[in-house]
Amino acid sequence: MQLQLQQLLPVYFDDNYRNGSEVWRKDLTFSKGEYVKIVAPSGSGKSSLMHFLYGLRNEYSGNIVYNSANLRNYTAEDFAGYRKDHVSIVFQDMRLFPEQNVFENIELKRQLNPFHPVEKIKEMAERLGIGNKLASKSRICSYGEQQRVAIIRALMQPFDFLLLDEPFSHLDEKNSQNAMQLMLEEAKLRNAAIIFADLERIDYFPYTRLFHL
Protein backbone atom coordinates (compact mmCIF):
# COMPACT_ATOMS: atom_id res chain seq x y z
CA MET A 1 0.00 0.00 0.00
CA GLN A 2 1.78 3.09 -1.21
CA LEU A 3 0.77 6.63 -1.95
CA GLN A 4 3.01 8.24 -4.55
CA LEU A 5 3.34 11.89 -5.45
CA GLN A 6 4.87 12.38 -8.89
CA GLN A 7 5.93 15.94 -9.72
CA LEU A 8 2.79 17.24 -8.05
CA LEU A 9 2.06 20.99 -8.31
CA PRO A 10 -1.21 22.92 -8.09
CA VAL A 11 -1.91 24.50 -11.48
CA TYR A 12 -2.60 27.85 -9.81
CA PHE A 13 0.90 28.00 -8.29
CA ASP A 14 3.65 29.84 -10.10
CA ASP A 15 7.26 28.72 -10.26
CA ASN A 16 8.32 30.57 -7.09
CA TYR A 17 6.49 27.97 -5.00
CA ARG A 18 8.27 24.98 -6.26
CA ASN A 19 11.69 26.34 -5.38
CA GLY A 20 12.46 25.40 -1.84
CA SER A 21 9.44 23.12 -1.42
CA GLU A 22 10.25 19.57 -0.41
CA VAL A 23 6.92 18.31 -1.70
CA TRP A 24 5.83 20.22 -4.79
CA ARG A 25 7.45 19.00 -7.99
CA LYS A 26 9.13 16.13 -6.20
CA ASP A 27 8.72 12.38 -6.47
CA LEU A 28 7.68 11.07 -3.07
CA THR A 29 6.42 7.71 -1.87
CA PHE A 30 4.59 7.22 1.40
CA SER A 31 4.13 3.72 2.77
CA LYS A 32 1.92 2.20 5.46
CA GLY A 33 3.18 2.63 8.99
CA GLU A 34 5.02 5.89 8.31
CA TYR A 35 4.32 9.09 10.24
CA VAL A 36 4.80 11.98 7.86
CA LYS A 37 4.89 15.53 9.11
CA ILE A 38 4.43 18.32 6.63
CA VAL A 39 5.21 21.75 7.97
CA ALA A 40 3.65 24.47 5.92
CA PRO A 41 3.16 28.18 6.44
CA SER A 42 -0.17 29.74 5.54
CA GLY A 43 -0.85 29.85 1.82
CA SER A 44 1.75 27.26 0.91
CA GLY A 45 -0.95 24.87 -0.34
CA LYS A 46 -1.40 22.63 2.68
CA SER A 47 -5.14 22.20 2.27
CA SER A 48 -4.72 21.88 -1.49
CA LEU A 49 -2.31 19.00 -0.95
CA MET A 50 -4.71 17.24 1.42
CA HIS A 51 -7.63 17.74 -0.94
CA PHE A 52 -5.60 16.42 -3.87
CA LEU A 53 -4.62 13.33 -1.86
CA TYR A 54 -8.22 12.74 -0.82
CA GLY A 55 -9.41 13.18 -4.41
CA LEU A 56 -11.59 16.22 -3.80
CA ARG A 57 -9.88 18.37 -6.39
CA ASN A 58 -7.72 17.73 -9.38
CA GLU A 59 -6.33 21.12 -10.35
CA TYR A 60 -2.77 19.86 -10.30
CA SER A 61 -0.07 18.88 -12.70
CA GLY A 62 1.84 15.65 -12.10
CA ASN A 63 0.23 12.54 -10.67
CA ILE A 64 -0.98 10.98 -7.47
CA VAL A 65 -0.77 7.20 -7.57
CA TYR A 66 -2.37 4.94 -5.00
CA ASN A 67 -1.45 1.27 -5.27
CA SER A 68 -0.21 1.83 -8.82
CA ALA A 69 -3.55 3.35 -9.87
CA ASN A 70 -3.57 6.98 -10.92
CA LEU A 71 -6.21 9.02 -9.09
CA ARG A 72 -6.87 10.90 -12.32
CA ASN A 73 -8.40 7.76 -13.77
CA TYR A 74 -10.70 7.19 -10.81
CA THR A 75 -14.46 7.30 -11.41
CA ALA A 76 -16.88 8.72 -8.85
CA GLU A 77 -17.49 5.15 -7.66
CA ASP A 78 -13.76 4.46 -7.35
CA PHE A 79 -13.37 7.55 -5.15
CA ALA A 80 -16.24 6.39 -2.97
CA GLY A 81 -14.43 3.10 -2.38
CA TYR A 82 -11.09 4.88 -1.87
CA ARG A 83 -12.55 7.11 0.84
CA LYS A 84 -14.58 4.36 2.43
CA ASP A 85 -11.86 1.71 2.73
CA HIS A 86 -8.40 3.20 2.29
CA VAL A 87 -8.00 6.87 3.15
CA SER A 88 -9.55 8.85 5.97
CA ILE A 89 -9.28 12.57 6.62
CA VAL A 90 -9.75 15.24 9.28
CA PHE A 91 -10.57 18.49 7.53
CA GLN A 92 -9.39 21.83 8.78
CA ASP A 93 -12.95 23.11 8.40
CA MET A 94 -14.44 19.97 10.05
CA ARG A 95 -17.31 19.52 7.58
CA LEU A 96 -19.99 18.14 9.87
CA PHE A 97 -23.73 17.90 9.24
CA PRO A 98 -24.91 20.96 11.18
CA GLU A 99 -28.44 19.70 11.85
CA GLN A 100 -27.40 16.21 13.00
CA ASN A 101 -26.24 15.57 16.52
CA VAL A 102 -22.71 14.51 17.35
CA PHE A 103 -23.55 10.82 17.56
CA GLU A 104 -25.35 10.86 14.21
CA ASN A 105 -22.47 12.65 12.56
CA ILE A 106 -20.06 9.93 13.67
CA GLU A 107 -22.46 7.06 13.03
CA LEU A 108 -23.02 8.22 9.43
CA LYS A 109 -19.37 7.51 8.82
CA ARG A 110 -19.15 4.38 10.95
CA GLN A 111 -22.04 2.54 9.27
CA LEU A 112 -20.46 3.01 5.86
CA ASN A 113 -17.68 0.53 6.63
CA PRO A 114 -17.57 -0.20 10.34
CA PHE A 115 -14.10 -0.76 11.77
CA HIS A 116 -15.42 -0.36 15.31
CA PRO A 117 -18.68 -1.39 16.98
CA VAL A 118 -21.13 1.41 17.72
CA GLU A 119 -20.17 1.44 21.44
CA LYS A 120 -16.78 2.74 20.47
CA ILE A 121 -18.32 6.11 19.56
CA LYS A 122 -19.25 6.82 23.15
CA GLU A 123 -15.95 5.48 24.45
CA MET A 124 -13.89 7.73 22.17
CA ALA A 125 -16.13 10.74 22.79
CA GLU A 126 -15.63 10.34 26.53
CA ARG A 127 -11.91 9.92 26.10
CA LEU A 128 -11.75 13.22 24.17
CA GLY A 129 -14.02 14.99 26.62
CA ILE A 130 -17.16 15.32 24.50
CA GLY A 131 -19.06 12.37 25.99
CA ASN A 132 -21.82 14.68 27.17
CA LYS A 133 -22.22 16.27 23.74
CA LEU A 134 -23.31 13.18 21.81
CA ALA A 135 -26.94 14.29 21.69
CA SER A 136 -26.20 17.93 20.83
CA LYS A 137 -26.60 19.25 17.32
CA SER A 138 -23.17 19.77 15.91
CA ARG A 139 -23.88 23.37 14.87
CA ILE A 140 -24.23 24.41 18.51
CA CYS A 141 -20.96 22.74 19.52
CA SER A 142 -17.88 24.91 19.86
CA TYR A 143 -15.16 24.71 17.20
CA GLY A 144 -12.99 22.75 19.59
CA GLU A 145 -15.75 20.24 20.16
CA GLN A 146 -16.50 20.03 16.46
CA GLN A 147 -12.84 19.35 15.79
CA ARG A 148 -12.90 16.42 18.16
CA VAL A 149 -16.08 15.08 16.50
CA ALA A 150 -14.32 15.27 13.15
CA ILE A 151 -11.35 13.35 14.57
CA ILE A 152 -13.50 10.57 16.02
CA ARG A 153 -15.45 10.38 12.78
CA ALA A 154 -12.22 9.83 10.84
CA LEU A 155 -11.30 6.94 13.11
CA MET A 156 -14.49 4.93 12.55
CA GLN A 157 -13.42 3.39 9.26
CA PRO A 158 -10.57 1.17 8.11
CA PHE A 159 -7.76 3.12 6.45
CA ASP A 160 -4.21 2.82 5.15
CA PHE A 161 -3.57 6.56 5.26
CA LEU A 162 -4.93 9.11 7.70
CA LEU A 163 -4.75 12.66 6.37
CA LEU A 164 -4.71 15.43 8.98
CA ASP A 165 -5.18 19.02 7.87
CA GLU A 166 -4.50 21.28 10.86
CA PRO A 167 -6.60 19.03 13.08
CA PHE A 168 -5.82 20.89 16.30
CA SER A 169 -6.31 24.48 15.20
CA HIS A 170 -9.09 25.00 17.75
CA LEU A 171 -7.76 22.77 20.52
CA ASP A 172 -5.62 23.52 23.51
CA GLU A 173 -2.37 21.65 24.14
CA LYS A 174 -3.86 19.08 26.48
CA ASN A 175 -6.80 18.21 24.25
CA SER A 176 -4.52 18.11 21.22
CA GLN A 177 -2.15 15.66 22.88
CA ASN A 178 -5.05 13.55 23.98
CA ALA A 179 -6.47 13.43 20.45
CA MET A 180 -3.06 12.77 18.93
CA GLN A 181 -2.58 9.86 21.28
CA LEU A 182 -5.90 8.37 20.19
CA MET A 183 -5.06 8.76 16.52
CA LEU A 184 -1.65 7.16 16.96
CA GLU A 185 -3.24 4.17 18.68
CA GLU A 186 -5.83 3.82 15.94
CA ALA A 187 -3.20 4.12 13.20
CA LYS A 188 -1.13 1.45 14.89
CA LEU A 189 -4.18 -0.79 15.06
CA ARG A 190 -4.44 -0.61 11.28
CA ASN A 191 -0.69 -0.34 10.62
CA ALA A 192 -1.65 2.83 8.77
CA ALA A 193 0.37 5.89 7.82
CA ILE A 194 -0.45 9.37 9.10
CA ILE A 195 0.18 12.38 6.91
CA PHE A 196 -0.02 15.36 9.18
CA ALA A 197 0.05 18.87 7.75
CA ASP A 198 0.27 21.81 10.13
CA LEU A 199 1.68 25.30 10.42
CA GLU A 200 4.52 24.30 12.70
CA ARG A 201 6.20 21.33 14.19
CA ILE A 202 4.33 19.63 17.01
CA ASP A 203 6.37 17.82 19.59
CA TYR A 204 3.89 15.12 20.44
CA PHE A 205 3.68 13.79 16.89
CA PRO A 206 6.48 11.25 16.57
CA TYR A 207 7.07 11.75 12.86
CA THR A 208 9.35 9.45 10.94
CA ARG A 209 9.71 11.83 7.99
CA LEU A 210 9.56 15.60 7.86
CA PHE A 211 8.89 17.80 4.87
CA HIS A 212 8.61 21.51 4.39
CA LEU A 213 5.96 22.43 1.88
Place this chain on the structure above:
Amino acid sequence: MAVSFKPIRSLLQTGTNTSSRWFSYIGLGIGVLLLLCSIQMFINIQQLLGGEDQRKEGYDFISISKTITNETMGQLEKNLFNENDIKDISTQPFIQGASPLVANRFRVQLSAGDIIPFSTDMFLESLDNSFIDTVPPNFTWKEGQDYIPIVFSSDFLEIYNVFAPGYGLPQLSEATASQVVVYITCFGENGVKQTFRGSIVALSDRVNSIIVPKNFLDWANNKFGNTTNVRASRLYIKTKDANNPDFLSYLQQKNYKVNKDKTKFGRVKQVLQGIFSGLGIFGLLVVILALMLFSFYLQLMIARSKDNLQLLLLMGYSPNWLSKNVSKQFIPVYILVVLAALAFTESMQWAFHHFAMFDRPELSSLLHWSVLATALFLIGLSLITNYRMVRKLLYKLV
Protein backbone atom coordinates in the same frame (compact mmCIF):
# COMPACT_ATOMS: atom_id res chain seq x y z
CA MET B 1 -22.85 -5.24 5.64
CA ALA B 2 -25.73 -3.24 4.30
CA VAL B 3 -25.48 0.49 4.81
CA SER B 4 -28.65 1.95 6.27
CA PHE B 5 -30.40 4.78 4.48
CA LYS B 6 -32.43 5.65 7.56
CA PRO B 7 -30.03 8.20 9.07
CA ILE B 8 -29.61 9.76 5.63
CA ARG B 9 -33.31 10.35 5.06
CA SER B 10 -33.31 13.24 7.51
CA LEU B 11 -30.50 14.87 5.53
CA LEU B 12 -32.82 15.30 2.54
CA GLN B 13 -34.65 18.51 3.12
CA THR B 14 -38.19 18.04 1.99
CA GLY B 15 -39.89 20.15 4.62
CA THR B 16 -41.06 23.41 3.16
CA ASN B 17 -42.10 22.40 -0.35
CA THR B 18 -44.61 19.76 0.67
CA SER B 19 -47.39 21.44 -1.29
CA SER B 20 -45.60 21.17 -4.62
CA ARG B 21 -44.93 17.50 -3.90
CA TRP B 22 -48.60 16.88 -3.14
CA PHE B 23 -49.65 18.80 -6.23
CA SER B 24 -47.48 16.57 -8.35
CA TYR B 25 -48.85 13.41 -6.68
CA ILE B 26 -52.43 14.58 -7.24
CA GLY B 27 -51.64 15.63 -10.80
CA LEU B 28 -50.07 12.26 -11.47
CA GLY B 29 -53.11 10.53 -9.97
CA ILE B 30 -55.57 12.50 -12.09
CA GLY B 31 -53.52 11.99 -15.25
CA VAL B 32 -53.22 8.26 -14.67
CA LEU B 33 -56.92 8.03 -13.86
CA LEU B 34 -57.89 9.85 -17.06
CA LEU B 35 -55.57 7.70 -19.12
CA LEU B 36 -56.74 4.40 -17.64
CA CYS B 37 -60.43 5.34 -17.85
CA SER B 38 -60.03 6.37 -21.47
CA ILE B 39 -58.36 3.09 -22.37
CA GLN B 40 -61.04 1.09 -20.57
CA MET B 41 -63.87 3.06 -22.22
CA PHE B 42 -62.17 2.70 -25.60
CA ILE B 43 -62.17 -1.06 -25.08
CA ASN B 44 -65.78 -1.01 -23.85
CA ILE B 45 -66.83 0.73 -27.06
CA GLN B 46 -64.94 -1.83 -29.11
CA GLN B 47 -66.70 -4.63 -27.30
CA LEU B 48 -70.16 -3.03 -27.48
CA LEU B 49 -70.06 -1.82 -31.08
CA GLY B 50 -67.26 -3.92 -32.44
CA GLY B 51 -69.56 -5.86 -34.76
CA GLU B 52 -68.43 -9.07 -33.12
CA ASP B 53 -71.76 -10.68 -34.10
CA GLN B 54 -71.26 -13.23 -36.83
CA ARG B 55 -72.62 -12.26 -40.22
CA LYS B 56 -73.60 -15.02 -42.57
CA GLU B 57 -70.48 -14.95 -44.68
CA GLY B 58 -68.42 -12.83 -42.37
CA TYR B 59 -68.71 -9.79 -44.65
CA ASP B 60 -70.88 -6.72 -45.00
CA PHE B 61 -72.02 -5.82 -48.51
CA ILE B 62 -73.08 -2.24 -49.00
CA SER B 63 -73.64 -0.10 -52.00
CA ILE B 64 -72.14 3.35 -52.29
CA SER B 65 -72.71 6.12 -54.76
CA LYS B 66 -71.25 9.54 -55.30
CA THR B 67 -73.13 12.35 -53.62
CA ILE B 68 -74.86 14.39 -56.26
CA THR B 69 -74.66 18.06 -55.38
CA ASN B 70 -75.98 21.11 -57.16
CA GLU B 71 -72.49 21.69 -58.54
CA THR B 72 -72.07 18.22 -59.99
CA MET B 73 -75.60 17.83 -61.29
CA GLY B 74 -75.60 17.00 -64.98
CA GLN B 75 -71.90 16.19 -65.02
CA LEU B 76 -71.93 12.45 -65.50
CA GLU B 77 -68.19 11.99 -65.17
CA LYS B 78 -68.32 13.54 -61.69
CA ASN B 79 -71.24 11.48 -60.51
CA LEU B 80 -70.17 8.12 -61.85
CA PHE B 81 -67.38 5.85 -60.68
CA ASN B 82 -64.64 5.43 -63.26
CA GLU B 83 -62.02 2.70 -63.34
CA ASN B 84 -59.52 4.69 -61.26
CA ASP B 85 -62.08 5.23 -58.50
CA ILE B 86 -62.79 1.52 -58.43
CA LYS B 87 -59.12 0.65 -58.35
CA ASP B 88 -58.50 3.08 -55.48
CA ILE B 89 -61.39 1.71 -53.48
CA SER B 90 -60.32 -1.91 -54.03
CA THR B 91 -56.84 -1.24 -52.66
CA GLN B 92 -58.07 0.10 -49.28
CA PRO B 93 -57.12 -2.34 -46.49
CA PHE B 94 -60.60 -2.38 -44.94
CA ILE B 95 -62.32 -3.23 -48.25
CA GLN B 96 -62.19 -6.82 -49.40
CA GLY B 97 -63.75 -6.25 -52.81
CA ALA B 98 -65.63 -3.79 -54.95
CA SER B 99 -67.83 -4.35 -57.95
CA PRO B 100 -69.61 -1.74 -60.03
CA LEU B 101 -73.32 -2.04 -60.66
CA VAL B 102 -73.30 -1.51 -64.42
CA ALA B 103 -76.58 -0.25 -65.79
CA ASN B 104 -78.02 -0.50 -69.29
CA ARG B 105 -77.06 2.27 -71.69
CA PHE B 106 -80.05 1.73 -73.95
CA ARG B 107 -83.81 1.69 -73.62
CA VAL B 108 -85.31 -1.46 -72.12
CA GLN B 109 -88.98 -2.32 -72.02
CA LEU B 110 -90.47 -5.16 -70.02
CA SER B 111 -93.83 -6.75 -70.62
CA ALA B 112 -95.42 -9.75 -69.01
CA GLY B 113 -96.89 -11.17 -72.17
CA ASP B 114 -100.49 -12.30 -72.13
CA ILE B 115 -100.84 -13.55 -68.58
CA ILE B 116 -100.41 -10.19 -66.88
CA PRO B 117 -101.29 -7.21 -69.04
CA PHE B 118 -98.39 -5.14 -67.79
CA SER B 119 -95.68 -3.29 -69.63
CA THR B 120 -93.11 -0.77 -68.43
CA ASP B 121 -89.85 0.89 -69.33
CA MET B 122 -87.26 -0.33 -66.90
CA PHE B 123 -83.60 -0.78 -66.23
CA LEU B 124 -81.20 -3.70 -65.97
CA GLU B 125 -78.00 -3.89 -64.03
CA SER B 126 -75.18 -6.37 -63.73
CA LEU B 127 -72.91 -7.17 -60.82
CA ASP B 128 -70.14 -9.71 -60.12
CA ASN B 129 -71.78 -12.95 -59.08
CA SER B 130 -69.74 -13.08 -55.90
CA PHE B 131 -71.54 -9.97 -54.67
CA ILE B 132 -75.02 -11.39 -55.14
CA ASP B 133 -76.41 -13.25 -52.15
CA THR B 134 -78.50 -15.70 -54.19
CA VAL B 135 -76.98 -17.05 -57.39
CA PRO B 136 -78.65 -20.15 -58.81
CA PRO B 137 -76.64 -22.32 -61.23
CA ASN B 138 -78.78 -21.30 -64.21
CA PHE B 139 -77.87 -17.63 -63.81
CA THR B 140 -75.80 -17.66 -67.02
CA TRP B 141 -76.12 -16.38 -70.53
CA LYS B 142 -74.42 -17.21 -73.81
CA GLU B 143 -74.41 -15.12 -76.95
CA GLY B 144 -77.28 -16.23 -79.17
CA GLN B 145 -79.38 -17.35 -76.23
CA ASP B 146 -82.75 -15.56 -76.15
CA TYR B 147 -83.52 -16.42 -72.56
CA ILE B 148 -82.22 -14.16 -69.80
CA PRO B 149 -82.21 -15.25 -66.15
CA ILE B 150 -82.97 -12.42 -63.73
CA VAL B 151 -82.13 -11.90 -60.06
CA PHE B 152 -84.86 -9.65 -58.77
CA SER B 153 -84.87 -7.49 -55.63
CA SER B 154 -87.34 -8.81 -53.11
CA ASP B 155 -88.08 -5.18 -52.19
CA PHE B 156 -89.21 -4.56 -55.77
CA LEU B 157 -91.55 -7.55 -55.62
CA GLU B 158 -92.99 -6.14 -52.44
CA ILE B 159 -93.51 -2.75 -54.09
CA TYR B 160 -95.20 -4.46 -57.07
CA ASN B 161 -97.53 -6.30 -54.72
CA VAL B 162 -98.41 -2.99 -53.07
CA PHE B 163 -99.50 -1.23 -56.24
CA ALA B 164 -100.74 -4.24 -58.28
CA PRO B 165 -104.32 -4.34 -56.86
CA GLY B 166 -104.81 -0.67 -57.68
CA TYR B 167 -104.05 -1.38 -61.34
CA GLY B 168 -106.11 -4.56 -61.46
CA LEU B 169 -102.98 -6.70 -61.58
CA PRO B 170 -102.62 -9.99 -59.70
CA GLN B 171 -100.43 -10.05 -56.62
CA LEU B 172 -97.60 -12.54 -56.88
CA SER B 173 -96.03 -14.87 -54.36
CA GLU B 174 -92.29 -15.46 -54.56
CA ALA B 175 -92.89 -18.89 -56.06
CA THR B 176 -95.31 -17.61 -58.70
CA ALA B 177 -93.07 -14.67 -59.56
CA SER B 178 -90.33 -17.04 -60.62
CA GLN B 179 -92.69 -18.85 -62.96
CA VAL B 180 -93.83 -15.75 -64.84
CA VAL B 181 -92.09 -15.40 -68.18
CA VAL B 182 -91.47 -11.79 -69.08
CA TYR B 183 -90.41 -10.27 -72.35
CA ILE B 184 -87.49 -7.90 -72.37
CA THR B 185 -87.16 -5.67 -75.38
CA CYS B 186 -83.91 -3.82 -75.97
CA PHE B 187 -83.98 -0.77 -78.25
CA GLY B 188 -80.83 0.39 -80.03
CA GLU B 189 -80.09 3.27 -82.33
CA ASN B 190 -81.67 3.48 -85.78
CA GLY B 191 -84.70 1.45 -84.75
CA VAL B 192 -82.76 -1.70 -83.91
CA LYS B 193 -84.60 -3.79 -81.34
CA GLN B 194 -84.48 -7.30 -80.01
CA THR B 195 -86.76 -9.13 -77.61
CA PHE B 196 -85.61 -11.73 -75.11
CA ARG B 197 -87.54 -14.00 -72.83
CA GLY B 198 -86.71 -13.76 -69.20
CA SER B 199 -87.74 -15.10 -65.84
CA ILE B 200 -86.87 -14.49 -62.25
CA VAL B 201 -84.46 -17.20 -61.12
CA ALA B 202 -83.85 -15.79 -57.65
CA LEU B 203 -84.90 -13.02 -55.32
CA SER B 204 -82.25 -10.97 -53.58
CA ASP B 205 -82.51 -9.27 -50.22
CA ARG B 206 -79.17 -7.60 -50.65
CA VAL B 207 -79.23 -6.02 -54.06
CA ASN B 208 -81.93 -3.47 -54.75
CA SER B 209 -81.97 -3.91 -58.49
CA ILE B 210 -82.86 -6.08 -61.45
CA ILE B 211 -79.74 -8.08 -62.13
CA VAL B 212 -78.94 -9.89 -65.36
CA PRO B 213 -75.79 -11.88 -66.16
CA LYS B 214 -72.82 -9.59 -66.59
CA ASN B 215 -71.79 -10.89 -70.01
CA PHE B 216 -75.28 -10.27 -71.33
CA LEU B 217 -75.32 -6.63 -70.24
CA ASP B 218 -71.79 -6.02 -71.55
CA TRP B 219 -72.82 -7.48 -74.89
CA ALA B 220 -76.10 -5.54 -74.97
CA ASN B 221 -74.49 -2.24 -73.94
CA ASN B 222 -72.05 -2.71 -76.76
CA LYS B 223 -74.69 -3.67 -79.28
CA PHE B 224 -77.54 -1.29 -78.41
CA GLY B 225 -75.73 1.45 -76.53
CA ASN B 226 -72.37 1.69 -78.30
CA THR B 227 -70.27 1.80 -75.13
CA THR B 228 -67.90 -0.51 -73.35
CA ASN B 229 -66.79 2.05 -70.76
CA VAL B 230 -67.17 0.90 -67.24
CA ARG B 231 -68.88 3.80 -65.58
CA ALA B 232 -71.18 2.89 -62.79
CA SER B 233 -73.36 5.03 -60.59
CA ARG B 234 -73.28 2.50 -57.80
CA LEU B 235 -70.56 0.31 -56.38
CA TYR B 236 -71.01 -2.75 -54.24
CA ILE B 237 -68.42 -3.04 -51.53
CA LYS B 238 -67.46 -6.11 -49.60
CA THR B 239 -66.02 -5.30 -46.18
CA LYS B 240 -65.31 -7.17 -42.97
CA ASP B 241 -66.89 -4.43 -40.89
CA ALA B 242 -69.11 -1.71 -42.27
CA ASN B 243 -68.76 0.03 -38.89
CA ASN B 244 -65.01 0.32 -39.12
CA PRO B 245 -64.18 4.00 -38.40
CA ASP B 246 -61.39 3.98 -40.99
CA PHE B 247 -63.82 2.79 -43.63
CA LEU B 248 -66.31 5.48 -42.68
CA SER B 249 -63.79 8.28 -42.67
CA TYR B 250 -62.56 7.10 -46.08
CA LEU B 251 -66.10 7.34 -47.44
CA GLN B 252 -66.54 10.77 -45.85
CA GLN B 253 -63.29 12.02 -47.26
CA LYS B 254 -64.21 10.83 -50.77
CA ASN B 255 -67.72 12.26 -50.39
CA TYR B 256 -69.33 8.91 -51.15
CA LYS B 257 -72.89 8.27 -50.11
CA VAL B 258 -73.73 5.14 -48.19
CA ASN B 259 -76.76 3.66 -46.55
CA LYS B 260 -76.59 5.45 -43.20
CA ASP B 261 -78.56 2.79 -41.39
CA LYS B 262 -75.96 0.14 -42.13
CA THR B 263 -73.15 2.22 -40.70
CA LYS B 264 -74.93 3.98 -37.89
CA PHE B 265 -73.10 2.09 -35.13
CA GLY B 266 -69.88 2.85 -36.87
CA ARG B 267 -70.59 6.57 -36.77
CA VAL B 268 -71.44 6.48 -33.07
CA LYS B 269 -68.31 4.43 -32.47
CA GLN B 270 -66.25 6.85 -34.51
CA VAL B 271 -67.40 9.82 -32.44
CA LEU B 272 -67.03 8.02 -29.11
CA GLN B 273 -63.60 6.69 -29.97
CA GLY B 274 -62.62 10.19 -31.00
CA ILE B 275 -63.76 11.56 -27.66
CA PHE B 276 -61.97 8.91 -25.65
CA SER B 277 -58.81 9.12 -27.73
CA GLY B 278 -58.84 12.85 -27.01
CA LEU B 279 -59.36 12.20 -23.30
CA GLY B 280 -56.58 9.60 -23.34
CA ILE B 281 -54.16 12.01 -24.96
CA PHE B 282 -55.16 14.66 -22.45
CA GLY B 283 -54.55 12.16 -19.65
CA LEU B 284 -51.13 11.35 -21.05
CA LEU B 285 -50.31 15.06 -21.17
CA VAL B 286 -51.36 15.44 -17.55
CA VAL B 287 -49.14 12.47 -16.61
CA ILE B 288 -46.21 14.06 -18.40
CA LEU B 289 -46.88 17.42 -16.74
CA ALA B 290 -47.09 15.76 -13.33
CA LEU B 291 -43.80 13.95 -13.92
CA MET B 292 -42.24 17.24 -14.94
CA LEU B 293 -43.58 18.96 -11.84
CA PHE B 294 -42.19 16.11 -9.78
CA SER B 295 -38.81 16.43 -11.41
CA PHE B 296 -38.79 20.13 -10.53
CA TYR B 297 -39.60 19.15 -6.98
CA LEU B 298 -36.74 16.65 -7.03
CA GLN B 299 -34.35 19.26 -8.38
CA LEU B 300 -35.40 21.66 -5.67
CA MET B 301 -35.03 19.00 -3.00
CA ILE B 302 -31.57 18.02 -4.19
CA ALA B 303 -30.53 21.66 -4.54
CA ARG B 304 -31.64 22.34 -0.98
CA SER B 305 -29.87 19.24 0.32
CA LYS B 306 -26.84 19.87 -1.85
CA ASP B 307 -24.43 20.50 1.04
CA ASN B 308 -25.50 17.39 2.88
CA LEU B 309 -25.37 15.20 -0.21
CA GLN B 310 -21.98 16.56 -1.15
CA LEU B 311 -20.68 15.82 2.31
CA LEU B 312 -22.02 12.26 2.10
CA LEU B 313 -20.25 11.76 -1.23
CA LEU B 314 -17.12 13.26 0.28
CA MET B 315 -17.29 10.80 3.18
CA GLY B 316 -17.25 7.90 0.77
CA TYR B 317 -20.92 7.19 0.08
CA SER B 318 -21.26 5.76 -3.41
CA PRO B 319 -23.15 8.09 -5.76
CA ASN B 320 -24.80 5.07 -7.32
CA TRP B 321 -26.00 3.76 -3.98
CA LEU B 322 -27.23 7.21 -2.99
CA SER B 323 -29.17 7.71 -6.25
CA LYS B 324 -30.80 4.33 -5.88
CA ASN B 325 -31.80 4.95 -2.31
CA VAL B 326 -32.94 8.53 -2.77
CA SER B 327 -35.16 7.53 -5.67
CA LYS B 328 -36.37 4.44 -3.79
CA GLN B 329 -37.97 6.79 -1.29
CA PHE B 330 -40.67 7.62 -3.82
CA ILE B 331 -41.49 4.10 -5.00
CA PRO B 332 -44.27 3.51 -2.44
CA VAL B 333 -45.88 6.85 -3.26
CA TYR B 334 -45.81 6.22 -6.99
CA ILE B 335 -47.22 2.74 -6.61
CA LEU B 336 -49.89 4.05 -4.24
CA VAL B 337 -50.89 6.84 -6.63
CA VAL B 338 -51.19 4.49 -9.60
CA LEU B 339 -52.99 1.83 -7.55
CA ALA B 340 -55.47 4.45 -6.31
CA ALA B 341 -56.14 5.52 -9.90
CA LEU B 342 -56.51 1.86 -10.85
CA ALA B 343 -59.02 1.32 -8.04
CA PHE B 344 -61.01 4.35 -9.18
CA THR B 345 -60.99 3.05 -12.76
CA GLU B 346 -62.16 -0.35 -11.58
CA SER B 347 -65.06 1.12 -9.62
CA MET B 348 -65.93 3.30 -12.62
CA GLN B 349 -65.97 0.23 -14.84
CA TRP B 350 -68.08 -1.73 -12.39
CA ALA B 351 -70.57 1.12 -12.09
CA PHE B 352 -70.65 1.60 -15.86
CA HIS B 353 -71.24 -2.09 -16.47
CA HIS B 354 -73.77 -2.49 -13.68
CA PHE B 355 -75.77 0.76 -13.79
CA ALA B 356 -75.35 2.09 -17.31
CA MET B 357 -75.07 -1.16 -19.26
CA PHE B 358 -77.19 -3.38 -16.98
CA ASP B 359 -74.61 -6.17 -16.86
CA ARG B 360 -74.56 -6.76 -20.62
CA PRO B 361 -72.63 -9.94 -21.36
CA GLU B 362 -70.36 -8.31 -23.97
CA LEU B 363 -68.72 -6.26 -21.21
CA SER B 364 -66.87 -7.25 -18.09
CA SER B 365 -67.03 -5.59 -14.69
CA LEU B 366 -63.31 -6.17 -14.38
CA LEU B 367 -60.68 -4.07 -16.07
CA HIS B 368 -59.21 -5.19 -19.36
CA TRP B 369 -55.67 -6.55 -19.10
CA SER B 370 -54.32 -3.73 -21.23
CA VAL B 371 -55.45 -1.24 -18.58
CA LEU B 372 -53.48 -3.17 -15.96
CA ALA B 373 -50.52 -3.32 -18.31
CA THR B 374 -50.72 0.45 -18.80
CA ALA B 375 -50.81 0.97 -15.04
CA LEU B 376 -47.70 -1.18 -14.64
CA PHE B 377 -46.04 0.68 -17.48
CA LEU B 378 -46.80 4.01 -15.83
CA ILE B 379 -45.32 2.85 -12.53
CA GLY B 380 -42.23 1.76 -14.42
CA LEU B 381 -42.09 5.00 -16.35
CA SER B 382 -42.30 7.18 -13.24
CA LEU B 383 -39.70 5.10 -11.41
CA ILE B 384 -37.25 5.18 -14.29
CA THR B 385 -37.62 8.92 -14.97
CA ASN B 386 -37.30 9.54 -11.25
CA TYR B 387 -34.17 7.40 -10.87
CA ARG B 388 -32.49 8.91 -13.91
CA MET B 389 -33.26 12.41 -12.69
CA VAL B 390 -31.84 11.79 -9.21
CA ARG B 391 -28.78 10.06 -10.62
CA LYS B 392 -28.09 12.89 -13.04
CA LEU B 393 -28.41 15.50 -10.30
CA LEU B 394 -26.29 13.55 -7.83
CA TYR B 395 -23.48 12.90 -10.27
CA LYS B 396 -23.39 16.65 -10.87
CA LEU B 397 -22.48 17.07 -7.19
CA VAL B 398 -19.53 14.66 -7.32
